[in-house]
Amino acid sequence: MSRRKRGHGEDGAGSEDGAGFAATSRRLAGLFRHVRVSVAGSLALAAAGVLANLAGPLIWGRAIDAVLAGTGFDHVRNLLLTAAGLYVLGALAGFAQQYTQNSAIARVVQTLRDDVEEKLNRLPLRYLNGSSRGELLSRMTNDIDNIANSLTQTLTQVLFGLLTVVGVLVMMLGISPLLTLLALVPVPLTLAVGTLTAKRSQRLFGDQWRLTGELNAHIEESYSGHELVTVFDRAGAFRETFAHRNAEVREASQLAQFTSGLLAPLVLFIGNLGYVLLCVVGALRVVGGQLTLGGVVAFVQYSRQYSQPLGMLASMSSLFQSGIASAARVFALLDEPEEAPDGPGRLPAVRPRRIAFEQVSFGHGRELTIKGLDLVIEPGRTAAIVGASGAGKTTLMNLLMRFYDVGGGRILIDGEDIASVSRDALRSEIGLVPQEPWLFSGTIRDNIGYGRPDATPEQIEQAARVCGVSHIVHALPHGYDTMVDSADERLSDGERQLICIARAFIADPAVLILDEATSAVDARTELLLQRATSRLRHGRTCLVIAHRLSTIRDADVIVVLRDGRIAEQGTHAQLMRAGGEYHRLSRHQSHAPTAVPAPGRYSQR
Incomplete structure (x- = not known):
């Protein structure tokens, strides 16, 4: 924990110290x-x-x-x-x-x-x-x-x-x-x-x-x-x-x-x-x-x-x-180098979206994290990405949102190369529910409405009801006007995640990315989260980064990554019958000892 994290600020100290006084x-x-x-x-x-x-x-x-x-x-x-x-x-x-x-x-x-x-x-x-x-x-x-x-x-x-x-x-x-x-x-x-x-x-x-x-x-x-x-x-x-x-x-x-x-x-x-x-x-x-x-x-x-x-x-x-x-x-x-310039294009007005990865490669430095990957997610379908740590799951998510640009190949949405689309236009079509729920300092109403600044109070409350947040809100002292943040101990991780799901729901994205939104919660809260994410996925093309295989059995296609390549893909049943990498991961998780986590701190009151 005490190890110093070296980054650009520290590496650049020498150049800063040598910066000319006059310049x-x-x-x-x-x-x-x-x-x-x-x-x-x-x-x-x-x-x-x-x-x-x-x-x-x-x-x-x-x-x-x-x-x-x-x-x-x-x-x-x-x-x-x-x-x-x-x-x-x-x-x-x-x-x-x-x-x-x-x-x-x-x-x-x-x-x-x-x-x-x-x-x-x-x-x-x-x-x-x-x-x-x-x-x-x-x-x-x-x-x-x-x-x-x-x-x-x-x-x-x-x-x-x-x-x-x-x-x-x-x-x-x-x-x-x-x-x-x-x-x-x-x-x-x-x-x-x-x-x-x-x-x-x-x-x-x-x-x-x-x-x-x-x-x-x-x-x-x-x-x-x-x-x-x-x-x-x-x-x-x-x-x-x-x-x-x-x-x-x-x-x-x-x-x-x-x-x-x-x-x-x-x-x-x-x-x-x-x-x-x-x-x-x-x-x-x-x-x-x-x-x-x-x-x-x-x-x-x-x-x-x-x-x-x-x-x-x-x-x-x-x-x-x-x-x-x-x-x-x-x-x-x-003076730090910035992101590559935006393309002027916009995505065609089509919903739900079709996503295609064509011979996509990417790496940090010389070592490639993604190697010649081909993957198609049909409109309105859900693709779950699984694999061991370091296989490239999160990298795919970052490439799709253009946090990184591909080193080789291309990513298409409805036939349009996302490199030719402005980042703002691209990201306005994508909703993200991260693994670690993050709440901004403000009211619950503000946090849900963050995904859509012009949302009315009625629309915010409807999103809360659909995503199972309303019962949490009504138990809080000031309802939707209760001040919260990510360190608020009145809310469990699962309850904060439900608010994040409602935030994504009200934004109404055409493409949805779920970074294992149901990890590290108790069984009751996991059920609430699965119901909420199921409603959120409806009618949208969805990419799920999965750590718990039990949560993605109903995905239309499950993609198993290994060393930046697709090891196998198919439905849950197909992959279990194949007896390959997915079958091994599934059996390993099902036989792993599980501790019963404590119930949600506020939802149980």
Whole structure:
């Protein structure tokens, strides 16, 4: 249970860690194209705020010179009021800029979530089966939330910082080119330190979010398999694995934060050295008469405004690098190969359907699971597929629904190759009752109506009556409006399966796939399920994946698979007389000891 499940998310970690910082940043910036009006407005407001704040030190310097020159009080007062008014305008521009920017970021993140959701719907089944749910959920939630958080907290600082640096340079050059040159001396050293730290931090933050995804996958697995973990007394092993992975996340996070956090104090130290140099040279210039005291004061204020954005950008770098690392993981998911393009065709308007497998082959990698299979299911007939585990039963079901595309041969429905039919059109004709009953969080009415969103309450209740669900519903506290989900202990597995059968019934599919809907239930519930599935199969072409041979004796044709090929086929009676593979499987099951399972938890009340 504690074995790590390696999938695309983990295999791709190396490529994600190596994703170029600049390339990921450009791609992330490209998401802002559809909100470019808001971006332009945010830039204009930021520029207005920076200009208002930049004028302050210059006016303060003039006020000092005016006081030293003995200028009248009114002139000094006007200068001070002007400076105060500019500061107020700068603050208002800053508030408006932040609101505009955050609105744009919220829309970008919403679009990114939509893109990821749509991408998951286009990914092939083999990718989803090869990736842990916890890892995928981590990319959809933790990583996207981290992107939003880093953008919200850094973009304003970055925008104001860059505009301030440019504006301050212009103002400083106007006061003293020599002092400006001295102020720029620390910049190359600051950039070198920042570049080295950013490269190291980017990789470390990638490790942090990859390990976070693995930890989430472990938690999800522990929760999903809680009963098995408890029964086999493996809680201690799970706790040990959790503690180990939690420690890995802590160490990776601590190292990433420490490495990126080195930048801020280093930049501050370098800036302070430059500040001391400016003060000494500025004092000498005042003594020599090249500058006024007010000019030096204004320049020193500008130099502080120049160094502050650099320190602020350095302090924001860790958060921004973390966001870029998350963006690289999300983009890696968006770049995964998708399902083959849909065909434009639709199935002819015929019911019930005729299904034909013609020389169908399929395999994962080099090894074939299905090998040159030929099978015809006549309209309105039921074909049961039996065989040992790994024979290819479930693969046939997935091929028919185009979760996988055939590697060779073709599958026809009423003479139409399903490869030429859009997946939506194909799947709208197929109803599925899976082996593991799944209920969505919602009411029983919602769960039955899921198969037909426009169904009326009367149609939902009729489907429930036909499929034997109504007596279950009436025993629940709020009837059809009772809230349920797949973990609801008020319903037994069989009762949940009856609801799934009603869901398929109301969808009225032309083709029905039953993945052994009566397995692992007690005898009474099995009888109810068999009656419900019999009604559901009526008038439809049906493919039954069978594990219990006793449930498919009335099938029109029974197909025995062995190693991806049809070993034999015929009716139950024909196959029993033949004394082959089916006869052996049937005798084995009939002589196997059977335990009497506990009755349905709610149906017996």
